[in-house]
Amino acid sequence: xxxxxxxxxxxxxxxxxxxxxxxxxxxxxxxxxxxxxxxxxxxxxxxxxxxxxxxxxxxxxxxxxxxxxxxxxxxxxxxxxxxxxxxxxxxxxxxxxxxxxxxxxxxxxxxxxxxxxxxxxxxxxxxxxxxxxxxxxxxxxxxxxxxxxxxxxxxxxxxxxxxxxxxxxxxxxxxxxxxxxxxxxxxxxxxxxxxxxxxxxxxxxxxxxxxxxxxxxxxxxxxxxxxxxxxxxxxxxxxxxxxxxxxxxxxxxxxxxxxxxxxxxxxxxxxxxxxxxxxxxxxxxxxxxxxxxxxxxxxxxxxxxxxxxxxxxxxxxxxxxxxxxxxxxxxxxxxxxxxxxxxxxxxxxxxxxxxxxxxxxxxxxxxxxxxxxxxxxxxxxxxxxxxxxxxxxxxxxxxxxxxxxxxxxxxxxxxxxxxxxxxxxxxxxxxxxx
Amino acid sequence: xxxxxxxxxxxxxxxxxxxxxxxxxxxxxxxxxxxxxxxxxxxxxxxxxxxxxxxxxxxxxxxxxxxxxxxxxxxxxxxxxxxxxxxxxxxxxxxxxxxxxxxxxxxxxxxxxxxxxxxxxxxxxxxxxxxxxxxxxxxxxxxxxxxxxxxxxxxxxxxxxxxxxxxxxxxxxxxxxxxxxxxxxxxxxxxxxxxxxxxxxxxxxxxxxxxxxxxxxxxxxxxxxxxxxxxxxxxxxxxxxxxxxxxxxxxxxxxxxxxxxxxxxxxxxxxxxxxxxxxxxxxxxxxxxxxxxxxxxxxxxxxxxxxxxxxxxxxxxxxxxxxxxxx
Numbered sequence: 059x060x061x062x063x064x065x066x067x068x069x070x071x072x073x074x075x076x077x078x079x080x081x082x083x084x085x086x087x088x089x090x091x092x093x094x095x096x097x098x099x100x101x102x103x104x105x106x107x108x109x110x111x112x113x114x115x116x117x118x119x120x121x122x123x124x125x126x127x128x129x130x131x132x133x134x135x136x137x138x139x140x141x142x143x144x145x146x147x148x149x150x151x152x153x154x155x156x157x158x159x160x161x162x163x164x165x166x167x168x169x170x171x172x173x174x175x176x177x178x179x180x181x182x183x184x185x186x187x188x189x190x191x192x193x194x195x196x197x198x199x200x201x202x203x204x205x206x207x208x209x210x211x212x213x214x215x216x217x218x219x220x221x222x223x224x225x226x227x228x229x230x231x232x233x234x235x236x237x238x239x240x241x242x243x244x245x246x247x248x249x250x251x252x253x254x255x256x257x258x259x260x261x262x263x264x265x266x267x268x269x270x271x272x273x274x275x276x277x278x279x280x281x282x283x284x285x286x287x288x289x290x291x292x293x294x295x296x297x298x299x300x301x302x303x304x305x306x307x308x309x310x311x312x313x314x315x316x317x318x319x320x321x322x323x324x325x326x327x328x329x330x331x332x333x334x335x336x337x338x339x340x341x342x343x344x345x346x347x348x349x350x351x352x353x354x355x356x357x358x359x360x361x362x363x364x365x366x367x368x369x370x371x372x373x374x375x376x377x378x379x380x381x382x383x384x385x386x387x388x389x390x391x392x393x394x395x396x397x398x399x400x401x402x403x404x405x406x407x408x409x410x411x412x413x414x415x416x417x418x419x420x421x422x423x424x425x426x427x428x429x430x431x432x433x434x435x436x437x438x439x440x441x442x443x444x445x446x447x448x449x450x451x452x453x454x455x456x457x458x459x460x461x462x463x464x465x466x467x468x469x470x471x472x473x474x475x476x477x478x479x480x481x482x483x484x485x486x487x488x489x490x491x492x
Numbered sequence: 493x494x495x496x497x498x499x500x501x502x503x504x505x506x507x508x509x510x511x512x513x514x515x516x517x518x519x520x521x522x523x524x525x526x527x528x529x530x531x532x533x534x535x536x537x538x539x540x541x542x543x544x545x546x547x548x549x550x551x552x553x554x555x556x557x558x559x560x561x562x563x564x565x566x567x568x569x570x571x572x573x574x575x576x577x578x579x580x581x582x583x584x585x586x587x588x589x590x591x592x593x594x595x596x597x598x599x600x601x602x603x604x605x606x607x608x609x610x611x612x613x614x615x616x617x618x619x620x621x622x623x624x625x626x627x628x629x630x631x632x633x634x635x636x637x638x639x640x641x642x643x644x645x646x647x648x649x650x651x652x653x654x655x656x657x658x659x660x661x662x663x664x665x666x667x668x669x670x671x672x673x674x675x676x677x678x679x680x681x682x683x684x685x686x687x688x689x690x691x692x693x694x695x696x697x698x699x700x701x702x703x704x705x706x707x708x709x710x711x712x713x714x715x716x717x718x719x720x721x722x723x724x725x726x727x728x729x730x731x732x733x734x735x736x737x738x739x740x741x742x743x744x745x746x747x748x749x750x751x752x753x754x755x756x757x758x759x760x761x762x763x764x765x766x767x768x769x770x771x772x773x774x775x776x777x778x779x780x781x782x783x784x785x786x787x788x789x790x791x792x793x794x795x796x797x798x799x800x801x802x803x804x805x806x807x808x809x810x811x812x813x814x815x816x817x818x819x
Contacts, residue, residue, distance in 0.1 A: 068616060073670065074667070074670045074671040075670065184747070184777060184778040184779060185774050185775045185776070185777050185778075186747040186775065186776050186777055186778040187778060188775075189775045189776070205818065205819055206818050206819050209819065211778055211819070212746075212747045212748075212778035213695075213696065213778075
């Protein structure tokens, strides 16, 4: 005796379900093999479901009107013979454990000794794993992998990064022959390498002073970390020059110091920075900080060093105010009285390279600022004006170095265009030095 | 929204487009009085008449050729191939004429035709009723190939295909016809051809596939979810040209990619998907790109055991996904 199941048959291609239209038997009925059990309606046909067995109808699982998927049980039949292979098949499908077992190896690997872990998949890293480990300075030899055969997976590293507990290689290990090019943040300022420069008779050895060391470290750091991009524009400052020349003597008499072109440039830059705040920002590793205050660093050179005092809130000051401050700061630098807090807080640097007669230069950004503007020498040049006439004009080049991590050419270009616009429109009528 | 089967969504799309635009007409074997062997054009003959729902002779090259001519003349034909397996006599018309005409005529002529064809196996159809033929057309610039997986996508993509000014191959999985049901808005909408769709968000592995296999992957993902494996599933929807951005994004998300097709493995669409990932995502990959496909055997066998061996199913997809997750 055995209970057999009758299932919804497949009654044509694309047919996936059928509806029991009418039962032709009832429980307790005796049926022979191939006897019709029910009428089934599908999208394509109406057909009779034949019995696959001879026996007594045990139970009608589906009701008339029910729609069943192909393969679902519609009724059961009690047969007289032994159980068919149908039941054997069910047993076969039952044990599912082996698949669950396969998750285990990763756990086992965790307890293995480090030497063992180095073997197999452990030491073979996927491109994604190498990339993440390099980005975050993760020493992979200290990571336990959960992948197949202890492989370190991308997800393992993402979990470590998320937790913030990054295993970094010790310094001694770095000296060993580990070829991993890990760049950690602590290693970001490389120590000055000891280079062998041949010294001949008559050569002078100059010891590195503190300020020289600081300049070297800052310049190296800026060039090393900030990808510099460079651009230059030409500005016609004829009317500005005329204006300044016309008030030069009177100003000196009244105020006691010179009104310089440089003050006009610093004022124009401060005004443009207010309109393009992105230029007044800094790279901070995982973010960019846009500074609210506009503090202009200016470069002041002495015989053997370079200082960058800061004009704070330059956008709030007049041309005269800026001129006075430049004058005072320069005097302090030269007399060695500059205080360290007068060099702090700069957000953008304007460098007066024109004072040396330079007409083009590529400044190194004053780290961690995002850009530096070099104001070159004003020179008289023949310029073709609107209408085709040639005129002698006062021309100046403005050279901008920018940290390409923070800024792109577009904003830098618009900023420079605005500086140019301001400078070219300076006249006695619309600009006051006070 | 109405719950509708995949095939009903296709019928509705054609009906709406034929109502909207009288240039749209259907031609094919038994599409008229019978309403199609799968009933995809059911009711269209009664509603639009014999001149817009044309029963044709058993000659696929003529169905394609007449359709192409009508399309170039300004009509919007939907040419039905009864089974994708029977499209072969029409391939010359489709590739040499339909896909080339815009290029050949320097934009003077276009061919806004849709070739609809049921494809795919798992329905005990054997050789001539089970094959996947999409790869044949997938390096023919000028053609587009759409294979929707859900009723919603089927309606939106078929309407977009009909409105497209260039020839579109529209392959419908015949097992999905009545197996797959889903919500379909009654109102007019189209889905942009050439855009893949994320059918499931996940973190651990990415499965990229199309057609009925999308549902196999979704079922497998449900099972794996219980074991803590989270699968991201991308439905290509348009397999030519491929949505490169969508593929790169999905592959980069987890770094572990399984590509699934029921077509024969070698030379199938997923090989091209693998190439796109290899070209663009090297440093985001955490495992070798994995493929699950039919074996390189001429066609789907008839014997149920052999068909089961050939055809992918949720169990096979689940096994592959699990293997990749554990890598």
